Structures are given as C-alpha cells and as structure tokens.
Amino acid sequence: MKNQVQLITYVDRFGGGGLADLQALLTGPLAGVFGGVHLLPFFHTIDGADAGFDPIDHTRVDDRLGDWGDVKRLAQHVDVMADVIVNHMSSDSPQFQDFAARGSASPYDGLFLTMDAVFPQGATERDLLAIYRPRPGAPFTFVTLANGERRILWTTFTAKQVDIDVRHPQGRAYLLAILRQLADAGVTMVRCDAVGYAIKKPGDSCFMMAETFAFIDEFAGIARGLGLEVLVEVHSYYRKQIEIAQRVDWVYDFALPPLVLHALFFGTAAPLQAWARQRPANAITVLDTHDGIGIIDIGADASDRTARPGLVPPAELDQLVERIHANSGGQSREATGAAASNLDLYQVNCTFYDALGRDDGAYLIARAIQFFLPGVPQVYYVGLLAGENDMALLKASGVGRDINRHHYGMDEIALQLQRPVVQQLLQLIRLRNSHPAFGGQFSVGASAATVLDLRWTSPGASVQLVVDLAARSARITSQGSGGDTTWQLAGPASRAEASIVCG
Template sequence: MKNKIQLITYIDRIGCKNINEFHDLINTDLKGLFGGVHILPFFYPYDGEDTGFDPINHKEIDSRLGTWEDINLLSKDIDIMADLIVNHISAKSYEFKNFIEKGKKSKYSDLFLTYDSVFPKGASKKELSIIYRPRPGNPFTRFNFKDGTKKKIWTTFTSNQIDINVNSKPGIRYLEKIIDIFHQSGIKIIRLDAVGYSIKKRKTNCFMINETYDFIEQLTEKAKKKSIKVLVEVHSHYKTQIKIAKKVDYIYDFALPVLVLDTIFNKNSENLKKWLQISPRNIFTVLDTHDGIGIMDVSSEEDMPGLIDDQKLDEIINKIHKNTNNQSIKATGDSAQNLDLYQINCTYFDALARDETAYLIARAIQFFIPGIPQIYYVGFLAGTNDMSLLKSTNVGRDINRHYYSKSEIKKCLKKPFIKNLIKLMKDRNSHKAFEGQFNLIPSSSNIFNVRWVNNNHVAELFINLDKLKMRVKFSK
C-alpha cells in the first residue's frame, strides 16, 4: 500500500453516476490527491436498506454502477479498498430465499446461523443478556418457512441482515469466492466489515471473543495468498485494538477523532500524546467515515480506564452537540434509525463549529501522526450537516452522507480554505520525510509538536493550542 492519503467515498454521492465517471474524477479534479480509495459498497444493490452493507449479491457489482472490469481498470490508476461484509447477507438474497423455501434440504441451509446452532438446548435469560450488539434487544428474528415451521435466525444488525455461519463449509466457500473475485479485479486491500460479531459462542458476549481472533487470522492468511492486505473494522476499547493489530495487516485508529477533539476543545494534548506512545503503527488514521464519531474507542470498559476520563468525555460530547446547534442530537442515539448507539452522527467540520482554522489543525494532526491517513469525501470537502437528507430518511448517519453534484464539488475545490487543505495533502503525499522516523517532541500540555526525519528530509508540525495556531515546516 502506498503511504499516501486515501479517499473514502460512495460512487453515487461524489457527483458520479458510475465507476467510469468516478475514474474520470480521480484523473481530473482529484488528480494527485489520493494514493488509494476505499469505495464503499458497490455490490448489488448499492442502495439497500443499509447503503450497500446488506448485499443481495456480494459477488456482483450493481449494474447501475458498472462492472468488475471497470473496477479493474480503475485499479490501474489508484489502489482500491473494498468491503468484505463478513457477518451477514441480505434476507432478499437468493441463498436465504432458497433456505426459507427448502429448509434443511436447501444447499444453503448451513450458510446461515440459527438460534439452535448456538443454543441447541435453549438459552437462559442471563446468556442472552450478555450478548453484545450495537442496538437494543436480542439479535434474533423469527422467520416463517414454506413448510409452516418457524425458526429464529441470528440478525445482529437488522432483520434484513442475516448472519452467516462463517465456520460452516458454505460460509467458508462464500467468503473465499468473494476474495477470489476481489483478487481478479485488482482490489489491493479488503476491509473486514463487522467482523467483530462474526463468531458466536454460548456463555460469551459473542463479540471479539478468542475464536474471533482466530477467524480473523485465518481470513487474513487467505487474503495474503491472493496478495490482498486486510484492514479490520472494529469499534472497541483501545486495548482490544492493540491486540487485534498484532494479528492483521492494518487496523483503524478509531480513537483519533475524539482525541483530536479533546486536544482542540480543551487546549490540552496530553491524552493524544499518551495514545501516540502506545498506539499500533500498522494503522489507518481517520477523523470521519461513513459512520459516526466513535465514543467507545476512547471510553472506559468495565474496570478498564479509557483514553479519556469518562466525565471529560461527556463534556466533549456535550460540546459537539453545542457546536452543531444540537443537530447531532437529532441524528444520534435513538433519535433516528441508528444501528450504532455508541457513535455521534455529524460531520467533523460541524463538530468543530465550522471553524476553518481548527479544522485544518485537526487534519494536520491526522496527516502528521503515524499511519496511512484516510479522509471521508464529506470531510475532504468540509461538508456540513445535511439536515434535509436526515429529515427525508430519518437515518442518523445520513446527516454525514450528502449527495454532491459535480458543480458543488468544483465550487468547494475553489474555496481558499480547501485549497490550503489540498496543499497540506500534497505535501503529506510527496515529502520523503514521512517514510522515515516519527518523533513525538516533549512539550507542555498546550503544545503539540511532532517531527518526521528521513536522512536529510524533515517534516515538522508545531501547534500552540492556546492560540490555536500551527506551524508546518518541510525541508526542501
């Protein structure tokens, strides 16, 4: 993977109708800005109930967007990351419909995870209560089969997202086939979506248990044989992230978004500095994604302290709500159809009260710390909360999933503020210092100072948090 900034985007929300139009955008208006792109689900259908994360056919590109050949052609010009949706498949898929029609006689019967397969003798209320899921209630949906029987099926996220039995022979073949297609189509890296929920075992919380680590390791080895890197997507306590990082190619730095807000809001860099002293280096850094701003990634868990004191974290959350004029409240928790109750939904620019100076400082911190930076398309254009889209869909995350037109994009790219961001991005992508050694310079809490050194090549970031001013130096 190139050590350059990557774009996270949907094809249809960045002014493009299909993959070919996006390819043109990468080679024109966005030329030279990104070393890679994470294309959010483009499978059939890309506009399902969960914006493509509920595929009817994971092995097929939605024909409205293009073909696998189009993806292959794009991969010649830019590294592509694609989602491997590990945990589930759509209830509208051929495989699940066949299971509903034929029951145990279906060749896909073992592909899906039933209540009985984990709890053959039933489960106590206590066993069910400890199962972790990102929304209230039990993770089961009762389905009516054609023969008149009813059966509980695991549905960790929604009743339209049917959990896969990833350890069954059909489950193994299903995931291996997708990896094969990715390999043939030039995909360089896969993001393991919702993998933390993929292994279920009685008397556990069914989230990131020991067997899950084994499964991730096995899946990573299969991808490596196809020359595909693996990025694991898990929101969890920071110690869990450190543990996962030892077994895979890359993980996300989901702690960073809130740590940067903490640094800027409180004019204190101590929590961020402490994290940088222990954080994994095989990491993708983000401030924003298609999901919300993660809270559990920095909070405490049972008797384990978090990266930020819980009381201070509450203050940060309230500050975000205040900065967004409470728009984030309307999109977060049970205020809208949210799957993830541990995230705050709003744009990162709005979280910083649309303060251009603070926003550039936040991006500079992201670009200067270890890891491969990813920038979400809304964040790249410093987008604001889309309250109209939120109102029309009542889906909390849609507040940060604006549909840009080509003219909107061109207008944004002309803004002096965005031009400054682009200059910073180009320097991050091209300067040789970032291939060298990272140094966290000792400083007082109101200062954040880091330096990269690669022989005679030096890049340095110095931020005075009291004055909210930064100085960026690049050797020639």
C-alpha cells in the same frame, strides 16, 4: 498500500454517477491527490437497508455503477480497496430466498445462523445478557418460512442483515468466492466489515473473543494468499485495537477522531500524546468515515470500567459529546441515538467539520494532526470537501448516519473544490504525500500541556508540526524538500481569517 493519503467514498455519492465518473474525478480535478481509494459497498444492491452493507449479491457490481471491468480500469490508475461484509448478507439474497422457501430442504440451510445453532441446549438469561450488542434489543429475528417452519435468526444489526455461519462449508465458500472476485478485478486490499461479530459462542460476548481472533488470522491468511492486504474494522476498547494490530496488516485508528476533538475542545495535549506513544503504527488514520464519530474507542472497557479505564475521563467524554451537539446547533443530537433509526450506541452522527463548529482553522489543524501521526491517512469524501450536515437527507431517510452521507454531483464538487479551506486541505495532502521525511522516524516532542509537537525525520529531511491548542494555532516547519518552508495554520473561530500561510 502506498504511504500516501487515501480517499474513502461511495461511488454514487461522489460525482453522482458510476465508477467511470469517479475515475474521471481521480484522474482529472483530483489527479495525483490520492494514493488509493476505498470504494464503499458497490455491490448489488447499493440502496438496501444499510447503504450497501447488506449485499444481495456480493460478487456482482450494482448495474447502476458499472461492472467489474470498470473496477479493473480504475485499479489501473489508483490502488483500490473494497469491503468484504463478513458477518451477514441481505435477506433478499438468492441464498436466503431459497432457504426461506425450502427451510431444512434448502442447500443453504446452515449458511444462515440461527439461535439454536449457537445454543443447541437452549439459552439462559445469563447467556443472552452476556451478548455484546451495538444497538438496543436482542440480536434475533423471529421468522416463519414458506413451508411453515419457524426459526429464530441471528441478526446482529437489522432484520434485513442476516448473520451467516462463517464456519459452515457454505459460509467458507461464500467468503472465498468474494475474495477471489475482488482479487480478479484488481483490488489490492480488503476491509473486513463487522468481523468482530463473526463468531458466536454460548455464554460469551460473541464479540472479539479468542475464537474471533483465530478466525481473523485464518481469513487474513486466505486473503494474503490471493494478494490482498487486510484491514480490520472494529470499534472497541482501545487496547483491543492494539492487540488486533499485531495480527493483521492494518487497523483503523478510531480513537483519533474523538481525541483530536478533545484536544481542541479542552486545550490539552495529554490524552492525545499518551495515545500517540502507544498506538499501533500499522493504522489507517481517520477523522471521519461513513459511520459516526466513535466514543467507545476512547472510553473505559464496558466489562470492567474500573480496572480498564479509557483514554479520557468519563465526565470529559460526556462534555465532548455535548460540545459536538452544541457546535452543530443540535443537528448531531437529531441524528444520534434514539433520535434516529439504524442507530449505534457508541457513535455521534455528525460531519467532522460541523463537530468543530465549521471553524476552518480548527479543521485544518485537525487534518494536520491526522496526517502527522504514523500510519496511512484516509479522508472521507464529505470531509475532503469540508462538508456540512445534510439535514434534508436525514429527514428523508430517518437514518442517523445519512447526516454525513451527502450526494455530491459534479457541479457541486467543482464549486466546493474552490473553497479556501478545501484548497488548503489539498495543500496539506500534497505535503503529506510528497515529503520524504514521512518515510522516516516519528517522535513526539516534549512540550507544554497545551502544546502538541509531532516530528518526522529522515536523512537530509525533516518536518515538524507544533500545535498550540490553547490558541488554536499551528506551525509546520519543513526542511530538506525543496528548501526550508514554514506554514502557519491560523485558527481563530472565523472562517474568513483561517488560513495556511507559507513563508
């Protein structure tokens, strides 16, 4: 993966068309801005129960977006990352439809995980309570097959997303076929979606267990053999991310978004500094994604909150969530928790721009912090355009995360690219992509409790970000790349005044 800012986007929601339209954007108005693009699920179909994360056919491009030739052509211009939905597939898939019709006589009997496959002797109350759930209720769906057989399917997320047995020969063959198809199309990196839930074990949490790590090791080894780098996507206690990072190519820094908000809301650098000194360097840094803003990632470990505290005290974590709701005018509250379907207990659904009260200066400071921390930055398409909450889409779908999944047509993109905050964000991206110091050594400077000091140095070049969190102002000092330059990021709570000034 190039050490440059990456874009993460849905194909159909950024440009309003298919893969060819996205390529036109990345080679036209956004030429040279991104070192790579993560295409969120573009498989058949993209409009199921979970915006493509419930594929009917994971080895086929949705016809409305193009075909594998379009993916290969895009990969000739920019590095491409794609998802492998490891844990489940759609109940509308041909494999499940065959199983639903023929039951035990189906060749796919065993591919789909049932309760008795995990608990052949039956499950006790203790067994069921031990299972970690990201959403309310038990992870099971009761079905009656066409031949009259009754089964209890394991469905971690929704009834339309049926978990597969990744250890079954059919499960292994299914995942291998996906990896081979992606590699053949020029994809160079895969994101393992929902892999933390892939292994189930009686009496255990069925989430990020020792057996899960062993499976990740095995899967990553197969992917690397096909020339694919591996990114693991897991929301969990922050120490687990550090452990995962030691075994794969890349992990997400999901602790960063809430920590940046905490720093700006509370005017203190301490939790963010503490994380900066221990976080894995092989991280994809994000402020926003297609999901919500993670809370579990900086909280205490649910299994032992006393012995394993979080990065932020519980009371401040609660205040952080309430501040997001206040800054968004209550919109995030409408999209989060029991207020919206397809909910996740550990996320707040809101655009990052709205979480900051649409304060341009604070938003640019947040992006500067993201770009200065070690790892490779990834910018979500809505965040690239400093997008606002899409309440119309939320109302239409009733799905909380749709608040941050706006559909942008070409005309709207052209208009949004002219906004000062977006133009200034593009400046920051170009600085991060081009300055040689970002390939050097990183350090966190000693500073006051309200000041964050992040530095990069390499032979003949340096770049430094100093953020005064109390004043919500920042300064970037660059040396050795086209002379000495100082950028002032002014961040009063006024969009008219927020700016980047180069001096």
